[in-house]
Amino acid sequence: MKIGILALQGDYEKHTQILDQLGLDPILVRYPIELLDIEGLIIPGGESTTLTHLMKRMNFYETMIDFAKEKPILGTCAGLIMMAKVANHNLVKPLELLDIEVDRNGYGRQIHSFIEYLPIQLNNHIENIPATFIRAPKISKIGKGVEILAEYNGEICAVKQGKHVGLAFHPELDGVSIFHKFAFISNSISSNKEKPHAA
Ligand code: GLN
Numbered sequence: 001m002k003i004g005i006l007a008l009q010g011d012y013e014k015h016t017q018i019l020d021q022l023g024l025d026p027i028l029v030r031y032p033i034e035l036l037d038i039e040g041l042i043i044p045g046g047e048s049t050t051l052t053h054l055m056k057r058m059n060f061y062e063t064m065i066d067f068a069k070e071k072p073i074l075g076t077c078a079g080l081i082m083m084a085k086v087a088n089h090n091l092v093k094p095l096e097l098l099d100i101e102v103d104r105n106g107y108g109r110q111i112h113s114f115i116e117y118l119p120i121q122l123n124n125h126i127e128n129i130p131a132t133f134i135r136a137p138k139i140s141k142i143g144k145g146v147e148i149l150a151e152y153n154g155e156i157c158a159v160k161q162g163k164h165v166g167l168a169f170h171p172e173l174d175g176v177s178i179f180h181k182f183a184f185i186s187n188s189i190s191s192n193k194e195k196p197h198a199a
Contacts, residue, residue: 004038009046021175075167077137077169080167098164101139115131130174139156148191
């Protein structure tokens with residue numbers, strides 16, 4: 001199965017290794033037309049203002065929003081920001097695929113980057129997985145249809161809505177494949193369904 005990785009900017013290379021591990025076929029996506037040939041898409045971390053600029057310049061918005069009606073998108077960090085409904089920054093134009101509001105750099109600057117272990121509810125057990133946060137966004141609000149997959153220190157940091165998955169951290173940097181598997185192969189993670197959360 002061909003899974004695209006938006007390769008305009010940011011850390012897209014590492015995702016190819018995770019897709020390889022899962023037996024999926026990674027395709028680097030640089031033009032909107034390439035979306036027609038894939039079964040799912042990853043929007044990687046990077047810089048959401050730069051991603052906005054490049055996605056506008058390359059005319060990605062319409063095609064990507066259409067793509068998301070049928071096929072899953074996994075966003076990590078800046079990718080999560082791009083999937084939000086509200087990004088709270090005038091240079092960021094999000095795709096509005098997840099009914100969430102985010103604060104860019106909500107966990108602080110580069111020096112405040114950290115790795116934490118997050119408990120994730122898999123089919124019938126809980127696993128602690130490493131999660132690397134780098135100038136990560138905070139999810140400040142979620143809408144009703146949004147499911148929570150993980151929290152860190154009381155903050156929601158992984159969500160799902162419909163087919164789409166958004167993560168504030170970078171699983172690809174720690175060789176963690178469960179979220180990619182969840183988004184593109186199987187429903188193996190259980191969520192805290194529709195837990196109301198205010199900013
Ligand atoms: N802070 C970055 C942004 O605003 C995201 C950082 C990342 O993707 N690691 O887009």
